Structures are given as C-alpha cells and as structure tokens.
Amino acid sequence: MSYRVGIVGATGAVGQELIDLLHRRNFPMAELVLLASSRSAGKTITWQDKSWTVQEATPEAFDDLDIAIFSAGGSTSTDLCPEAAKRGCVAVDNSSAFRMDPTVPLVVPEINPAAARSHQGIIANPNCSTAVALMGLYPLHREFGLKRFTAATYQAVSGAGAAAMAELEDQLRAWAKGEPMTSSEFPYQIAFNLIPHVDVFYDDGYTKEEHKMLNESRKILGHPELRASTTCVRVPVLRAHSIAVNAEFERPVDLARAREVVSLFEGAELVDDTASKRYPMPLDFSGKEKCGVGRMRIDSALDNGLALWIVGDQLWKGAALNAVQIAELLVADKLVTPKTTV
Ligand code: A2P
Incomplete structure (x- = not known):
C-alpha cells in the first residue's frame, strides 16, 4: 500500500530534511506534494533526479492527501492542520500549536508509540x-x-x-x-x-x-x-x-x-x-x-x-526524523487509511 504524502513548509530547513528522509527511509509514497506559502508557489525543488513544483498550502490541497507533515510555523499549523484532518488527511505537526492539547497525542515513537492510536487526525511532534x-x-x-x-x-x-x-x-x-x-x-x-x-x-x-x-x-x-x-x-x-x-x-x-x-x-x-x-x-x-x-x-x-x-x-530527531517515524508508525499500525489504493 502507498500513500499520498504532503510536506507543508517544504522550502524550509526542516522541509528539505523531510524530502530527504522520506526517500532515504523508503516511505511508501504514491505521490509527494510539496506545499509552502503563496510566495513559493511555482518554485521548483529538486532532490537527486526528482523535481517538484511547489504548491500553495490551501485547505483544498489536503483533499487528495493521506498524510501531511507540517513544518511551517504555529499559525500555519493552527489554520491548516484541522483543515487537513477534516479532509481525512492525518496531520503530523512539528509546531507547538497542538502539543499540549489533551486530544492530540504528542509522540516519540521510541517512547510512547501507543499514544498515536488515539489520534483524531492530528499528531504532534515534540520540541527539538x-x-x-x-x-x-x-x-x-x-x-x-x-x-x-x-x-x-x-x-x-x-x-x-x-x-x-x-x-x-x-x-x-x-x-x-x-x-x-x-x-x-x-x-x-x-x-x-x-x-x-x-x-x-x-x-x-x-x-x-x-x-x-x-x-x-x-x-x-x-x-x-x-x-x-x-x-x-x-x-x-x-x-x-x-x-x-x-x-x-x-x-x-x-x-x-x-x-x-x-x-x-x-x-x-x-x-x-x-x-x-x-x-x-x-x-x-x-x-x-x-x-x-x-x-x-x-x-x-x-x-x-x-x-x-x-x-x-x-533537524532530524528533533523534527523531520521523528515526524517521518510517526508517519511510519501510522502505516505500520494501520492508523491511516489511504483514500485511494495505489
Ligand atoms: P515559504 O518559503 O514560502 O515562506 P524555516 O523554518 O526554514 O524558516 O521555513 C519555514 C517554512 O514554512 C517555509 O517552507 C515557508 O514557506 C513555510 N511557510 C511560512 N508561512 C507559510 C504559510 N502561511 N503557509 C504555508 N507555508 C508557510
């Protein structure tokens, strides 16, 4: 099974590491969609022999995604993580916006993987x-x-x-x-x-x-x-x-x-x-x-x-790696359902 994955904040320091780690760790991706602010829409990002056109992160961008990893600051997460969750896309959020929300699990996969089971569409990644x-x-x-x-x-x-x-x-x-x-x-x-x-x-x-x-x-x-x-x-x-x-x-x-x-x-x-x-x-x-x-x-x-x-x-264990490990946990424990089977 493969998943449609989005990175919100793909042009940033953590976003670049996310692109690398998702590929390096062979995350089962049917598609990778790179999202950032309207300032970056249309820019090209290249990783090895692949390239993507950056799209603006809008609520509709999550319609076709299964998992979105956010690293674009607290206000972007506050606005868009609930939009992603509403559209059936699990948001893994690097910002501090939801970490202390009692309804949102805060997960380090080596420590408390079971907490991810109770997610309601948003999972928080801890402070670095x-x-x-x-x-x-x-x-x-x-x-x-x-x-x-x-x-x-x-x-x-x-x-x-x-x-x-x-x-x-x-x-x-x-x-x-x-x-x-x-x-x-x-x-x-x-x-x-x-x-x-x-x-x-x-x-x-x-x-x-x-x-x-x-x-x-x-x-x-x-x-x-x-x-x-x-x-x-x-x-x-x-x-x-x-x-x-x-x-x-x-x-x-x-x-x-x-x-x-x-x-x-x-x-x-x-x-x-x-x-x-x-x-x-x-x-x-x-x-x-x-x-x-x-x-x-x-x-x-x-x-x-x-x-x-x-x-x-x-940038890895304090952000991108932990987020990718959470995405891997979602897949391994069947805590995310792809919208279309690829
Ligand atoms: P952009 O490059 O378009 O501003 P860093 O942590 O390295 O500063 O990166 C921050 C990331 O968050 C960048 O990818 C940045 O995109 C993105 N970002 C900032 N504001 C928004 C926004 N309103 N919507 C989506 N992405 C945003």
Whole structure:
C-alpha cells in the first residue's frame, strides 16, 4: 500500500530534511506534494533526479492527501492542520500549536508509540530540545525513575530555520572580510556569541522553549510529577543541539548500568570514553538518526543523580526524523487509511 504524502513548509530547513528522509527511509509514497506559502508557489525543488513544483498550502490541497507533515510555523499549523484532518488527511505537526492539547497525542515513537492510536487526525511532534534530551533521559527513567532534572541547552541556529542558518554564515563571511555584521533573525549577533534566549519570555522569567521542555517531557513520559528547570541557549553551531543535564532519580543509580541501558536504547548511541577523548559533539551527530550520550558520571550535587551530555541532530530527531517515524508508525499500525489504493 502507498500513500499520498504532503510536506507543508517544504522550502524550509526542516522541509528539505523531510524530502530527504522520506526517500532515504523508503516511505511508501504514491505521490509527494510539496506545499509552502503563496510566495513559493511555482518554485521548483529538486532532490537527486526528482523535481517538484511547489504548491500553495490551501485547505483544498489536503483533499487528495493521506498524510501531511507540517513544518511551517504555529499559525500555519493552527489554520491548516484541522483543515487537513477534516479532509481525512492525518496531520503530523512539528509546531507547538497542538502539543499540549489533551486530544492530540504528542509522540516519540521510541517512547510512547501507543499514544498515536488515539489520534483524531492530528499528531504532534515534540520540541527539538525535548526530543533530544529524552533520547538520553528516557532509558535512564525506565531503569531508575526520573524525579527531576536541570539542563542547559546549546541550540544550533538551524532550529530557528533556514534564514537563521544563512544569518550565521553571512556574519562569518562579513567578519572574514572585515565588514559590519547585520542581525535580523536573532536579537543580537550570533557569530562568536551565545544568546540565552530561545522563544519568548514568560512572566516567571523562563522562556516558552524552557516551559516546553518540562511540559512536553511530562506528557511524553506520562509523568505529571516530573520537575525540571532548564536554560535554553542559542549557540553559533549550524546543526545539532547539545544539552548538559543533571538528573535526579527515585532509585540509587549505578553508573555501569546507566551506561548499559543507554547503549541498549534504540534512540541513543553511547559515546563515553573520556580517556580517549570520546564524547558526542554536534559535528559528529549532524545527519545521524541516533542521539549521542556521553560524559556520564555520578552527579556530585544530587541524591541518586547522574550528570550527562546529550547531542542530537535537531533537524532530524528533533523534527523531520521523528515526524517521518510517526508517519511510519501510522502505516505500520494501520492508523491511516489511504483514500485511494495505489
Ligand atoms: P515559504 O518559503 O514560502 O515562506 P524555516 O523554518 O526554514 O524558516 O521555513 C519555514 C517554512 O514554512 C517555509 O517552507 C515557508 O514557506 C513555510 N511557510 C511560512 N508561512 C507559510 C504559510 N502561511 N503557509 C504555508 N507555508 C508557510
């Protein structure tokens, strides 16, 4: 059986990865339709020897589609995911628009695949830092019972989209030529800098991104009592987020067993050999499906605590890959019905 698949936001940073991953993972597609804003309608997108004409994402565009993966920002998702669902097209949404909606499952296939069964036409994909953090924390939670964690993120500019990647590259080029740098995607120069501000600030002093890490982790893990305090930081890295985590568990932790459960988890790769200077880094985990976990040690400040360092390609596990894995789950568990059999 093959499916008619749409990508909403096909011209964007995540959209481009979706085109690649759907093909690379041989997703059963009868047709792929690339959608974006009216500004891009008529543009041609090429992947290897194939090319597509981009179409405007309108409600009617979903009439003939079975699955649509959205990565075009919250307002586009708010408007168009319900239109897709109404037309019998399952929307897999990368934006934060529906993640905390109790009627919408928020799914990481390695963690809570069963949640997808209750979908009513929309399935949410988690925030990028949350997905990457959980690839290290989930196997430890299963073994030791996660109580609370603190984390500092080191988030790549691609998390802010294709224009943000171009801004970092332009600033580096300008610096090399001795020219002034300009900023529009970020509030400050990002080259040679760190910006401790991702998404908008809330009254409690945390940002929306930091709230997402707590609230989405609770929903995905089915653990409403989980506590977390995070600081999300944008760094001048093109691709792959890194997260320094200090986690406290209900039960005593054993370091050898902690390393073992991480290495056995399908979403993680243990890279933890400090004697040989081996630890995960963004350059090594760009374009990798698994997230790297290393620098594991007994935490010196917490009871039953572990300190660890997690790195993952947020365009993949934090966005496009997780969305394609959800689409694969829909197919495998017969949670989507093609409108026409091809
Ligand atoms: P467009 O290129 O036509 O603006 P990124 O996250 O890399 O910034 O990409 C955002 C993606 O979301 C782009 O593909 C962009 O298309 C798409 N997009 C933005 N606004 C809309 C909209 N109103 N309808 C559909 N797609 C949109």
